[in-house]
Amino acid sequence: MSSDIFVWIAAFLTIAIYSFLYKDNPLYKAAEHLFVGVSVGYSIVILYFNVVSPRLLVPLFQEGDWVLIFPALIGLLMVSRFFPKYDWLSRITIAFVLGISTGINLPLIIQASLLKQLQGTMLAMTNLNDILIVVGVFCVMIYFYFSSEHKGIVNSVSKIGILFIMVGFGASFGYTVMARISLLIGRLEFLFHDWIHLIK
Amino acid sequence: MMSYKLSVILTALIIILFLPALAHAQLTPPQEFRAFDTPNDDGKSLSLTWKVSLENDREGVYYVISAAASADGPWYQIDKTLSTIGYKSDFPQYFGFGDDNKLWHFYEASKIPDVMDPITSTAYFRLAVTDGTKTVEFPNMVSFAPQGNWFDKSKINILIFVIIFSSLILFFISLARRNPNLFIRHIPGLDAIEETIGRATEMGRPILYLNGLLDMSSLSTIASTSILGKVARKVANYDSQIKVPCYDPIVMSVCQEVVKEAYAEAGRPDAFKQDNIFFITNDQFAYAAAVDGLIVRHKPAANLYMGYYYAESLLIAETGAATGAMQIAGTDSITQLPFFITTCDYTLMGEELYAASAYLSREPLQLGSLKGQDISKAFIIFVLIIGTIVSTAESLFFIHLFKTF
Numbered sequence: 001m002s003s004d005i006f007v008w009i010a011a012f013l014t015i016a017i018y019s020f021l022y023k024d025n026p027l028y029k030a031a032e033h034l035f036v037g038v039s040v041g042y043s044i045v046i047l048y049f050n051v052v053s054p055r056l057l058v059p060l061f062q063e064g065d066w067v068l069i070f071p072a073l074i075g076l077l078m079v080s081r082f083f084p085k086y087d088w089l090s091r092i093t094i095a096f097v098l099g100i101s102t103g104i105n106l107p108l109i110i111q112a113s114l115l116k117q118l119q120g121t122m123l124a125m126t127n128l129n130d131i132l133i134v135v136g137v138f139c140v141m142i143y144f145y146f147s148s149e150h151k152g153i154v155n156s157v158s159k160i161g162i163l164f165i166m167v168g169f170g171a172s173f174g175y176t177v178m179a180r181i182s183l184l185i186g187r188l189e190f191l192f193h194d195w196i197h198l199i200k
Numbered sequence: 201m202m203s204y205k206l207s208v209i210l211t212a213l214i215i216i217l218f219l220p221a222l223a224h225a226q227l228t229p230p231q232e233f234r235a236f237d238t239p240n241d242d243g244k245s246l247s248l249t250w251k252v253s254l255e256n257d258r259e260g261v262y263y264v265i266s267a268a269a270s271a272d273g274p275w276y277q278i279d280k281t282l283s284t285i286g287y288k289s290d291f292p293q294y295f296g297f298g299d300d301n302k303l304w305h306f307y308e309a310s311k312i313p314d315v316m317d318p319i320t321s322t323a324y325f326r327l328a329v330t331d332g333t334k335t336v337e338f339p340n341m342v343s344f345a346p347q348g349n350w351f352d353k354s355k356i357n358i359l360i361f362v363i364i365f366s367s368l369i370l371f372f373i374s375l376a377r378r379n380p381n382l383f384i385r386h387i388p389g390l391d392a393i394e395e396t397i398g399r400a401t402e403m404g405r406p407i408l409y410l411n412g413l414l415d416m417s418s419l420s421t422i423a424s425t426s427i428l429g430k431v432a433r434k435v436a437n438y439d440s441q442i443k444v445p446c447y448d449p450i451v452m453s454v455c456q457e458v459v460k461e462a463y464a465e466a467g468r469p470d471a472f473k474q475d476n477i478f479f480i481t482n483d484q485f486a487y488a489a490a491v492d493g494l495i496v497r498h499k500p501a502a503n504l505y506m507g508y509y510y511a512e513s514l515l516i517a518e519t520g521a522a523t524g525a526m527q528i529a530g531t532d533s534i535t536q537l538p539f540f541i542t543t544c545d546y547t548l549m550g551e552e553l554y555a556a557s558a559y560l561s562r563e564p565l566q567l568g569s570l571k572g573q574d575i576s577k578a579f580i581i582f583v584l585i586i587g588t589i590v591s592t593a594e595s596l597f598f599i600h601l602f603k604t605f
Contacts, residue, residue: 017489024496032489039483081453094416094454101417109419110361115604118580122587122599134588141581144551146384147574165549173538180511 002195011195014187136164227336228255230263230305233327235342238308239294240355243348244318245310248325249288250338252303256329257283263305264335266326267312271341275326276312283329293354293605297596319346354605365576372575373568380564382571389528389546390559396502396526397434406441406476407431408500410491410516411455412507412531413484415448419554420532424506425451425458426557426566427530431504432462436471444477445494447487452479488512492519505529505544506553509536517543530556 002008016031056072059065074096080089121137123130139161142154150158192198231251238247248265256263261283266275288294289301291308309325311317322345328337376382400407409431411424428444435442442459446452456477463472480490492515495503503520505513505527513529513536520527521543529540530548540547548556554573558566583602590598 020492024493029493032486032493035483035486036481036490039481039486043482078450078453081456090453091457094450094457097416097450098422101415105417105419106362107355107358110358110365111355111604114361114580115357115602118583118587118602119599119604121584122591122602124591124594125588126592134584138581138584141577141584145574145577146387146555146570149383149385168534169538169541172535173542176511176535176538180514 001197007195011191014191136161140164226255227261227329227331227334228253229336230256230327230329230338233325233338233340233342235323235325235344237344237347240349240352241346243346244320245308246319246323246325246344246346247294248307248309248327248342249304250327252287252305253283253329259284261329261331263307264328264330265307265309266328267309267315268324269312269315269321271324271343276315278309278312279307281307292600292603297600321345357601358604364579365572368575368579369569369572371568372571373565376564376568376571380562380567382567384555384559384567384570387548387552387555387559389530389548389552390556392526392528392546393431393504393560394434396504396528397431397438397440399526400435400501401438401440403501405499405501406443407435408491408495408498408503408520408525409442409444410503410505410507411444411446411448411451412505412509412533413447413487413512414508416450416454418508420506420508421448421451423554423557424530425454427504427506427553427560428455429458429462430557430560432459433466436463436466436468439468439471441473442476443494443498443500445480445487445491446478447480447482449479449482452477484510484512485515488515491516495519495523495525499523500525502526502528505531505540506548506556507531508533509540511536514539514543520544 002011013031013034016027017035019025020028056068060068060072074093077089077093080086121134123134125131125134139157141161143158143161143165145154145158148154189199193200231253233248233250235246235248237243238245250263262280263283264277265279265281267278268275283305286305286307287302288304288306289297291306292301295301295306309319309323311319312323316323322343324341324343326337326341328335330336372382397407409428411421411428412418414421416422416425432442444452444455444459446455456474459477460469460472460474463469480487491512495516496519500520500523503517503525505517506529509516509531510533513531513533517527517529517540527544528546528548529544530553531537531540532550532553534550537547537549551573555570558570561567587598587602
């Protein structure tokens, strides 16, 4: 068995989390609350040292980049949520975030999710793979057409579309399950190798 | 006479056979060396072009580019590139798809090390060609000052699509304002939302609503908060309870506002409990552990998972299924959809999530957007069909219209 106290703590927490597979219990509750608390505390420290300090405090107070006072003020408006009378001020921040992200995303989505995909789909139908790609995209797009009832030919085409989707999901499911099994193996290896040294 | 003719033919043959080798042995000065501002950039680089040369462009020969900040030097070698690579045709974002682009070499100079990084003012360039033993230089130096461009012309197709789609959406919004009964096909998962809320009310248990793991810049989160508003309004009408554990603090603030407004619209502002919309953590698996705990302890009658999810999707949805809750998921996360399909009663796939909000509310703004998107989709299907036919006919012009950089 390991003589490292931290390996013991990690093993105890791993078992505590796995105990949820049986049912909710105090061990799981303790591990869950510890996990949530540590993650929040950790993220606050990371946020301070990776964002607030290098991107705001240092440029503002040490390098004199006074223009940063405006984003700082917009960010500070979020604190108004603690004061019900003035919590409407936080809407300015939210509107700012939404507006900026929508503006940035619009051309990016047209580029990445539309034109790139179109380019990859306008294929010369000279082999079975390309024919499957073109037919699959066409049928799936018909499925996601909401302005027409799924009846007659539209219904038939959209059913083929669903078939393509489900084949894709099946492949994705199998692939992801394999990845999850490897995560489980990683944890079991930790328990049986690093902790109790049952596996050499 | 015969032997004379034979010797002439043999000499001619030898010349024909060895002429390329003789020619290759020589290096000629690069031709038509030019410097100009790099198109479609932020003014931090210069473009250099020169003519392709049959004599120079072969294995073992390099072009040597030197640069200086002043015509008097000092000169710095900024690159040594193989003579068989780097053509204008490799950069259609600057020069288009013309066949003559293959006849020009291209080099983008972005810095003069230790002098100007990036290049922001006039820079001077010299070009030489070398095979390791001999070096031949272009007789003149060239110079230019970079300028920033306000508009990136290589993205003009994106602008055209944005204009077309935005116009269609705006047109259909105005149409929906005049006629709110525009047709949208039946989406089965959404009809079940009303049923789940009724079930939760009858059972006296809360409804759990998750927004996914992305922030407010994500379209799926925006769609999710929009659906939350409709769900919260029905919850307020039924006098049931909704719990919204959040992964992101800003999403939490937005959700609080949305639910508060929904309760006010339903005429039940007093019933709104801000504490029911709370932040847990922004660590993926800590969040999953906390939501799992919440599900088994509070035993919600219905779980709604709308938004973007990662590996935690199955952990949460499986726990929900184990408690017997009715579950509806909606996500555009392709990798997680299979897990929701296997564990939830109804799943909104991809764009159905975006359509859901319009379907539920029938608000002209959302209804018009959805109709506009549908017509855009019809346009895309049309383009796809034309593109496939044109591509099969081995014509690239139409395909190039959709090329992005």
